[in-house]
Amino acid sequence: MSQAKLLIFGEVLFDCFADGSRVMGGAPFNVAWHCQAFGLNPLLISRIGSDEMGGEILTAMHQWGMQTSGLQHDAEHSTGMVDVSIEDGSPCYDIVENSAWDFINQQALPQIDKDSVLYHGSLALRNTVSAQCLAAIKKQCGGSVFVDVNLRDPWWQRQHINSVIHGASWLKINDEELDLIVAHENDIESKARFLFTSEKLKLIIVTKGAAGAIAISDNEMLSVKPETTVNVNDTVGAGDAFCSVMLLGIDKGWSLKDTLIRAQQFASAVVGLRGATTGDMEFYLPFIKNWALE
Numbered sequence: 001m002s003q004a005k006l007l008i009f010g011e012v013l014f015d016c017f018a019d020g021s022r023v024m025g026g027a028p029f030n031v032a033w034h035c036q037a038f039g040l041n042p043l044l045i046s047r048i049g050s051d052e053m054g055g056e057i058l059t060a061m062h063q064w065g066m067q068t069s070g071l072q073h074d075a076e077h078s079t080g081m082v083d084v085s086i087e088d089g090s091p092c093y094d095i096v097e098n099s100a101w102d103f104i105n106q107q108a109l110p111q112i113d114k115d116s117v118l119y120h121g122s123l124a125l126r127n128t129v130s131a132q133c134l135a136a137i138k139k140q141c142g143g144s145v146f147v148d149v150n151l152r153d154p155w156w157q158r159q160h161i162n163s164v165i166h167g168a169s170w171l172k173i174n175d176e177e178l179d180l181i182v183a184h185e186n187d188i189e190s191k192a193r194f195l196f197t198s199e200k201l202k203l204i205i206v207t208k209g210a211a212g213a214i215a216i217s218d219n220e221m222l223s224v225k226p227e228t229t230v231n232v233n234d235t236v237g238a239g240d241a242f243c244s245v246m247l248l249g250i251d252k253g254w255s256l257k258d259t260l261i262r263a264q265q266f267a268s269a270v271v272g273l274r275g276a277t278t279g280d281m282e283f284y285l286p287f288i289k290n291w292a293l294e
Contacts, residue, residue: 006042006247007116007141008032009134010124011101012071013080014053015276023274024057026080026101027121027150027240030276034244034266036066037284039293040251043116045109045137047072047100047130053079054100060279069110074100090209095123102127106136116141119247121148122164144169146250148243151177170250171195172205172243192216203256205246207239207267215260222257224264237276241267252293262291 010028017023024033032044044066048054050073057079061068080099085092101124118141125131138145147168165171173181175188182191192204193216207213212225242263249259266287270276273283288294 005113005116006035006040006251007045007070007112007118007137007143008035008042009045009104009118009120009137010130011080011099011121012044012046012048012057013082013095013099013101015082015084017084017274021274023276024060025082025237025276027123027148027237027243028119029057030237030240031119031148031244031247032066033064033277034241034284035247036064037281038244038248038288040248041067042119043067043070043110043112045070045104045133047074047077047102047104049073049077049079049100050075051079053081064279072100072105072108074103077103098127102130104130104133106133109133109137112137112140114141115143117143117146117247117250119146119148119243121150123150125164138167146170146172146243146247148239149173149177149181150239151180165195165201167200169200169202170205170246171201171203172207172239172246174207174209174239178206188214189216189221205242205260207242209238212264213242213260215256217256220256222260224260226264226268231272237273238267238271240276241270262287 008028008031011026012029013026014022015025032042035042048057048071058068077098077100080101081096083094120134145168147165178191182194185191185194188206192206195201195204202217204216205213212223214221214223245263245266246259
């Protein structure tokens with residue numbers, strides 16, 4: 001990023017678990033939370049309801065030191081919720097429709113640095129209001145774009161995928177999602193390189209759960225696997241953790257190999273949490289020290 005500002009767009013919500021517990025989440029919020037812990041000071045553009053859960057999110061962001069000028073307030077729609085269940089070790093999501101983050105309003109945007117690096121996912125585009133707001137941001141912001149594909153049924157259509165990833169420099173996607181959108185190729189590398197033919201991508205990161213991840217560019221392919229046996233509480237937010245360190249590596253100018261290894265290390269630690277984030281700064285300190293971020 002070369003000290004460019006980091007702009008993160010999309011959903012903020014609560015992941016609600018079967019045991020009655022709930023954790024703040026949403027891929028963009030999770031990425032912003034981790035990036036804040038690592039010192040990037042991102043600007044999160046999202047929307048919350050004028051309700052108790054929205055108040056909890058606002059308070060948590062203030063306490064974590066995050067900017068809140070991009071957090072809009074909605075008197076008509078509730079703060080987002082997702083019912084999370086774990087089936088065969090993988091999370092399943094029931095995402096409440098017409099939540100506040102579906103209505104991120106371009107008229108309520110703060111001033112945006114034209115050189116900002118933009119991160120966004122695909123889920124927040126399910127509603128035309130938020131989709132139009134993102135389009136307006138892209139017109140204002142001329143920096144590079146990092147797209148995180150999050151295919152959640154029934155909130156995606158294959159025919160719209162190209163429009164979601166259009167203009168991205170970096171794309172993160174998991175192996176199952178890649179199979180869905182490029183079904184006609186036989187292996188991960190072939191599927192990823194097919195996307196290069198239709199988009200001006202610099203890098204595609206394919207996460208593979210417990211099997212690690214692969215990063216593919218025009219001229220190289222690198223893979224990484226967890227270094228040790230991982231203590232898994234749940235896998236919610238593992239991909240978001242991975243993305244946050246990829247963004248950190250871009251900002252710090254790390255090599256692709258180092259960035260990939262560190263992203264895997266952090267994602268492997270996050271699966272030991274309940275939910276995708278923690279308010280315990282002690283969790284981040286070993287990474288900050290080992291990566292010389294102090």
